[in-house]
Amino acid sequence: MIHxxxxxxxxxxxxxxxxxxxxxxxxxxxxxxxxSREKSVRTGxxxxxxDDDNEVALVYETAYDHYKLPGGCVEPxxxxxxxxxxxxxxEVGASIRxxxxxxxxxxxxxxxxxxxxxxxxxxxxxxxxxxSAWIDEEELHGCSIVWCKDIxxxxxxxxxxxxxxxxxxxxRARELAGLRYAEHVIQQQNSTVSSLGDVHSTL
Numbered sequence: 001m002i003h004x005x006x007x008x009x010x011x012x013x014x015x016x017x018x019x020x021x022x023x024x025x026x027x028x029x030x031x032x033x034x035x036s037r038e039k040s041v042r043t044g045x046x047x048x049x050x051d052d053d054n055e056v057a058l059v060y061e062t063a064y065d066h067y068k069l070p071g072g073c074v075e076p077x078x079x080x081x082x083x084x085x086x087x088x089x090x091e092v093g094a095s096i097r098x099x100x101x102x103x104x105x106x107x108x109x110x111x112x113x114x115x116x117x118x119x120x121x122x123x124x125x126x127x128x129x130x131x132s133a134w135i136d137e138e139e140l141h142g143c144s145i146v147w148c149k150d151i152x153x154x155x156x157x158x159x160x161x162x163x164x165x166x167x168x169x170x171x172r173a174r175e176l177a178g179l180r181y182a183e184h185v186i187q188q189q190n191s192t193v194s195s196l197g198d199v200h201s202t203l
Contacts, residue, residue, distance in 0.1 A: 018103055018104070019103070019104045019105070019106055020103045020104070020105060020177055020178070021105050021106070021173075021174070021177040022106045022107070023105070023107035023108070023170055023173045023174060023177070024107070024108045024110065025108075028170060028172075028173050030169065032110060033110045033111055034110070035110065035111060035112070035113045037112060038113065039113045039114070039115070040112070040114045040115070041114070041115045041116075041117070042114060042115070042116045042117070043073065043074045043080075043117045043119070044071060044073050044074060044083075044116065044117070044119065045072070045074055045080045045081070045083045045084040045087065045118075045119050045121065046069040046070065046071030046072070046084070046087075046118055046119070046120055046121070046178070047069060047070055047071055047088060047096065047099075047120070047121045047122065048102070048120065048121070048122050048182045049069075049088065049096065049123050049124070049125065050123070050124045050125070051124070051125045051129070052125065054150070055148060055149055056148045056149075056150065056151055056153070057069075057092060057146070057147055057148075058070070058145070058146050058148060058154055058157060058158070059091060059143055059144075059145060060144050060145070061138075061141040061142060061143055061163070062141070062143075062144070063140070063141045063142045064141065064165055064168060065161050065162045065163050066161050066168045066171070066172070067146075067154075067157050067158045067161050067175070068171050068172075069120070069175050069179075070088055070091045070092055070145070071083075071084055071088070071091075071118075072087040072091075080119050080121075081099055081121075084096070084099065084123070085099075088123070089133075091132055091133075091143075091145065092125070092129060092132065092145055093129055093131045093132050093133070094125045094126065094127065094128070094129045094130065095125075095126040096123040096124065096125060096126055097124055097126035098122075098123060098124045099121055099122075100121060100123070101119070101121055102121055102122055102178070102181070102182060102185070103119075103120050103178070103181055104117055104118065104119055104120070105120060105178055106118075107170045109166070109170060111166055116170070116174075118178075120181075120182075122182060132144070151179055151182060151183045151186070152183065155176060155179045155180060155183070158176055158179065159176060
């Protein structure tokens with residue numbers, strides 16, 4: 001069950017450094033397993049990314065029927081924001097502006113004894129969108145960027161994707177937690193502004 005947490009509001013948007021979900025095997029309907037692997041920790045930065053029409057970007061893996069938010073792992077020496085900008089440039093082919101930190105979604109992949117800390121941001125496309133620069137594995141998986149008319153449609157696409165790959169099951173739960181939280185935050189913000197466009201105009 002995802003618990004929506006209070007955030008600190010600024011005049012620009014919503015800022016939070018709180019964890020909205022911790023996802024383990026039993027949370028996604030998988031049996032608990034033990035492994036002899038040494039524990040590892042992976043940190044990532046991903047964005048709920050809007051274009052000028054307030055559409056939301058998702059990465060789609062054709063080979064598996066799987067959607068996820070654009071972004072990826074933080075490399076040594078990078079800040080979260082630097083990693084996010086690099087990943088968006090590679091995957092979407094665009095620069096971003098109005099980057100606002102949202103929340104953290106944690107997950108534990110028991111099969112690999114790996115803790116994943118995904119830091120979620122809200123951001124907006126800055127300028128023109130160019131070509132994606134997928135790595136070989138992403139090319140093999142048939143990765144592409146798809147644009148959803150709003151967060152609700154993005155949630156629907158993520159939720160109804162059919163991949164049963166172990167990692168994808170966790171990614172799906174993670175993305176749904178983040179998207180639903182962002183939807184909640186925007187709805188809350190809309191109670192004090194005249195329209196969704198007003199919220200997005202602050203990005």
